[in-house]
Each structure stands twice: as structure tokens, then as C-alpha cells.
Amino acid sequence: MTLTVPLYLLKRRAKARARALGEPLHAALDHIAQEQGFTQWSHLVRRRSQQRPATRLFQQLRAGECVLLAGRPGHGKTLLGLELLIEAVRQGHATWFFSLESTVAEVNDRVQRLGADNAALEGKLTVDCSDDVCAAYIAEQLSQAPRGAVAVVDFLQILDQRRDRPALADQVRTLTVTAQSRDATIIVLSQIDRHFDSDSGAMPSRQHLRLPNPVDIGGFSKACFIHNGKVQVEPITTCSARR
Numbered sequence: 001m002t003l004t005v006p007l008y009l010l011k012r013r014a015k016a017r018a019r020a021l022g023e024p025l026h027a028a029l030d031h032i033a034q035e036q037g038f039t040q041w042s043h044l045v046r047r048r049s050q051q052r053p054a055t056r057l058f059q060q061l062r063a064g065e066c067v068l069l070a071g072r073p074g075h076g077k078t079l080l081g082l083e084l085l086i087e088a089v090r091q092g093h094a095t096w097f098f099s100l101e102s103t104v105a106e107v108n109d110r111v112q113r114l115g116a117d118n119a120a121l122e123g124k125l126t127v128d129c130s131d132d133v134c135a136a137y138i139a140e141q142l143s144q145a146p147r148g149a150v151a152v153v154d155f156l157q158i159l160d161q162r163r164d165r166p167a168l169a170d171q172v173r174t175l176t177v178t179a180q181s182r183d184a185t186i187i188v189l190s191q192i193d194r195h196f197d198s199d200s201g202a203m204p205s206r207q208h209l210r211l212p213n214p215v216d217i218g219g220f221s222k223a224c225f226i227h228n229g230k231v232q233v234e235p236i237t238t239c240s241a242r243r
């Protein structure tokens with residue numbers, strides 16, 4: 001059975017039920033699991049861990065490459081990016097989340113909703129929402145990081161909104177060079193054009209990327225598209241990177 005409702009929403013329902021009915025939380029969790037077709041909450045969690053797209057996707061990433069992760073608003077690209085960082089921490093990598101879109105509090109709240117162990121992430125996941133975030137700034141931060149770091153950049157289209165920043169194409173080249181020189185994996189979140197027909201049942205692809213300014217995406221090794229809970233990976237270039 002496929003679990004389509006996010007785990008944090010199911011937990012929220014269980015807590016609300018426990019408060020309303022005065023029943024133990026574990027009983028409320030089991031009841032919510034049964035509504036989803038599972039016998040117990042532990043069975044639901046086990047199936048959820050088997051379905052996690054971040055685990056499968058992380059296995060396809062390589063050190064030294066830049067990757068696009070694209071989707072329409074509300075389809076979970078930011079959460080997937082954070083899940084990739086959590087997976088990277090589990091495998092011993094230092095990680096960064098750079099954002100010009102979110103606040104540190106918002107990012108930490110999303111991490112908590114994913115059920116991550118905050119103590120395990122402490123000192124291993126750096127959330128940087130500085131107004132200085134741009135490709136050069138990211139390169140500077142990663143130059144001081146252990147080799148093999150994993151970073152998520154939120155998001156592509158906002159990197160060149162300030163007039164004092166280099167053109168977006170130049171920033172993409174900087175990120176590509178940084179990934180290669182530091183054996184890092186840099187995942188850049190990207191928007192999908194609003195004209196993409198989200199009701200067609202099809203997955204978005206490279207042609208649907210929202211690129212208000214001309215950008216050669218050939219520096220990215222692959223693009224990952226997320227839509228309605230599905231993830232599709234599309235190669236862009238042949239990359240000699242490794243993990």
C-alpha cells in the first residue's frame with residue numbers, strides 16, 4: 001500500500017485525536033494508521049521509510065556535481081531537498097542549506113516536521129539564510145567545509161534578483177566549479193513555469209523550467225523533477241563526478 005499523506009500530517013491528526021478523546025497517543029497513532037490501511041503505526045512508519053524518495057535519489061548523486069531539483073510550488077521540492085541533507089548527514093557528510101526565500105526558523109520547522117533527530121543534526125546541518133547568499137558566497141562557505149559536503153540552494157531564480165549580483169548564468173558556472181573543486185554535491189532548487197499543465201498527469205521536464213534570464217543548464221549533471229509525490233531524474237550532461 002502506498003502512503004500518500006505526509007507523515008507529519010498524520011502525526012498531527014493523531015495528537016489532535018488523543019487530546020480530543022483523552023486516549024493515549026500510541027492508541028491514537030495506531031487508529032490513524034488503520035485509517036490508512038495499516039495494522040499499526042509502526043507498520044506505517046516502516047512502509048514510509050521504504051518509500052522515501054530521498055534515500056533512492058541520494059544514491060544517484062555524486063560528489064563534484066551540480067543537480068537541479070525542480071517542481072511547482074507546493075509539490076515538496078524544498079522538503080525533498082531537506083530530506084536529501086538529512087540522508088547526507090546519516091551517511092557522514094557535512095551539509096548546508098542556503099536560502100534567500102526562507103528564514104532559519106521556517107527551515108528548522110520543516111526539518112522538525114520531517115521527524116529528524118535535531119540532536120543528530122546539530123553541528124552537521126548548517127542553515128544559512130543570510131541576505132549575502134549568492135554563488136560567490138556559497139563558494140566561500142564551502143571552501144572552508146570538509147570535502148564531500150552536500151549543499152542545497154533555495155532557489156535558482158532568486159539568486160540574481162539583486163542588481164549587484166553577477167548574471168544567473170555566471171553564478172551557475174561558479175556553483176559548478178565549486179562542486180567540482182571541492183568534491184561537493186550542490187543541489188539547486190528550481191521553479192517550474194506556471195504554464196506547465198499540472199492537470200495533464202505528465203511530469204515536468206527541462207522545457208518547463210522557469211528561466212526568466214537565459215541560462216545554460218549544461219553545467220548541471222542531471223535534473224530531478226518532483227510532481228504529485230513522484231520523482232523523475234533526467235540526465236543533462238555526462239559527468240565524471242563520483243561519490
